[in-house]
Amino acid sequence: DTGVSQDPRHKITKRGQNVTFRCDPISEHNRLYWYRQTLGQGPEFLTYFQNEAQLEKSRLLSDRFSAERPKGSFSTLEIQRTEQGDSAMYLCASSLRDSPTDTQYFGPGTRLTVL
């Protein structure tokens, strides 16, 4: 049983650069979520997909952030013109819509450091 995977696990970038993260959900999971976690805080919701449709976006998801799930399988999260405040752990989770309780399972996260 393969869990949620994320790539890369760590990313260091300079302010102003663009970065892209990838998430591969659990096979057959049709819902996919992105969260962001800063040091000492719990994860905060960013956006959610059901299949390829992006159904919900948090106000935390500024115009510099874009997420896609083109074929309803893996997803990418891109941050343009990174800022130091974007430094955080970016977490992906997936769930199965038709399961009784739609439990979300998380990946290991991508830790972004913006210098």
Next chain:
Amino acid sequence: DAKTTQPPSMDCAEGRAANLPCNHSTISGNEYVYWYRQIHSQGPQYIIHGLKNNETNEMASLIITEDRKSSTLILPHATLRDTAVYYCIVRPLSGSARQLTFGSGTQLTVLP
């Protein structure tokens, strides 16, 4: 905003039961109680969930009070590897709110 209240930290001796409380006094009838934990620098790990009945799985037991306003997560024999931040979350089974809303959680430290 999180709809749960948890103590910020707790200690537990290795081998003893760890009892982690959670207050969710404004819980609605269609909301489940979920517990996740997060070991340092890892993604959150699902532990258990329940609606109104007590639940048990291979990781833990969940005791929900009859009025559903609070619950307790029980790790029956805590080990050093159970040291983590434990999050109690309430979430509706259906509707538009699909995301999990995390609070600050409880830092459980299992002591040797």
